[in-house]
Amino acid sequence: MPSPQNRVDYSPIIDRPVIKWPNDARVALWIAPNVEHYEYEPEFDGHRDPWPRTPYPDVQGYAYRDYGNRVGFWRMTDVLDKHNIRCCVSLNMAVLEHFPEIGEAMVQRNYDFMSHGIYNTRYLNNYTEEQEREFYRDTIDTLKQHTGKQLKGMLGPAISGTERTPDLMAEAGLIYHTDWMHDDQPVPIRVNSGKLVSVPYSIELNDAPLFRQHYEGDYFAEICKAQFDQLYQEGAHSGRVMCIALHPYLIGQPHRAPYLDDVLGYIMSHDGVWQTTADDIAEYYIANYYDEAVEHAARLNG
């Protein structure tokens, strides 16, 4: 099994096969709302405490996030609908069981889904190989049952994983992993069987690290536009990926949703934007560029 360090061959972005997106788009834009459920009384795995502030439950922390499903999600989708955005939802699968109206609203809009685990309070780090295998079976089956969709990718639950994660994902038939913040283009990840790529997600253009720590909606809008401008310029030569990661409990707050509207209005007013999903980016990349990228990196690294 490759160690995490050796999963990805070095490949400098200035020296790669040129990527052409459909219709010569410069930027593949995907919007990733994290539709999550945090358990009221989770089980502490002994390593990472889901609610470190108080003994369980932490009602303030729990309810803050639950707001996302009760209110924020619906305000967020109104804004996304206004700009005809088809999302790739980072989904805690148990949401489909707890809150079926959310599942229906997403299916109605023909969103794509990547797994974000079952609950955001259950982390992969300590899973045995067999537990992790079962975890993929569960997420694949749950998604299929409630949406009819075949699962293709994952952002680890609360961005957690094991050394084995890429191999076990590929073994389960998944084709992309978004826990890698290492690039502005998809990149092959070395696995034991099948083909797996990283699709660039963002923890910088991401309302959770931004708004939970220091920043506000105006800054979010400023940096999203600056990110787009830079990638749009570079994408004239070779296609780039831009992801905006959202959490309904944050971006769906009344004082923030207008900034999402502002950002999407700005970006979508440009030609040459492929508004798409991580599913489609991964499939397109694997069909057109994966083999070339692997060969190119092998040559470069001797």
Place this chain on the structure above:
Amino acid sequence: MPAQRRFGMDHPHYDWSPISKRGILRWPDNARVALCVIVDLEKPEWDPPADSFTTPFAGGLGARGYPDYARLSHREYGHRVGIFRVLDTLRKHGIPATVAMDAMTAENYPYLVQHCLDAGAEIIGHGVSLSRVITSNMSEAEEREYISQSVSTLTQATGSAPVGWLGPEYGESARTPQLLSEAGLRYVCDWVNDEQPYPLHSPHGQMFTLPVMWELDDVGALWERRVVVGRYQQLLEESFETLYEDGQQNGRVMALNLHPWLIGQPFRIGYLDRALGRMMQRGGVWAATGSQIVDWYRDNPPTA
């Protein structure tokens, strides 16, 4: 050891010297400010050796359990993508890069070594890995071996021995300046305490500091203090203006320490570009590498 209550520094590395009582430092062509941009190429390990000292270094969602995909891959962004934006920006403004490169990068990224050399960068020592920081936990022999490993790896990778040094995370033991000097290094950037170079005491040949502005370090400002990036651009410009003013009387150095995984992100690079552009529009700015600045200082010391 606790300080003795007497005049001067409580360590042997350099003399007490208030800037107001110094001679006049004149840069080439009477420049007011010597601008040095240090670019860090540092490679943290996913699973560092148990006996290494590792800070909870920046990136990702903060330090998480192994394997920390988000944080380690975030740092890798600098090597894959960010470095090229940063070097392009420096070239655009005619600023030669000073690249602080750790041994893990020099060994595993020959492409980047060559790219930096082709860009005319000076490559300086930056330890073995971001996840192996020098501290007083090291024995003298271990620290000597650590410095030697960094220097010999860079020498092999670049074809010449580095003359400058920046410790990963600015890490030093109480012996580091002497050991660096013994290893043939001639300047060190860890001491963020001045606006001019100054000499260090060393039994092994002349040794100087090239002081970095810690408040303008992109990790310190953007990550740790969470300055918004537009304000960071202003900080750079405001800092420069004051140094430019003060540098009319007595030359100043503005040494920036930047991290491509952070400042090289698409949404951040434009702010750096604009700040450097405003600085370089002015007359009387000498953009130089660390060794050019230190060599000049050595050959043209401040005069009364």
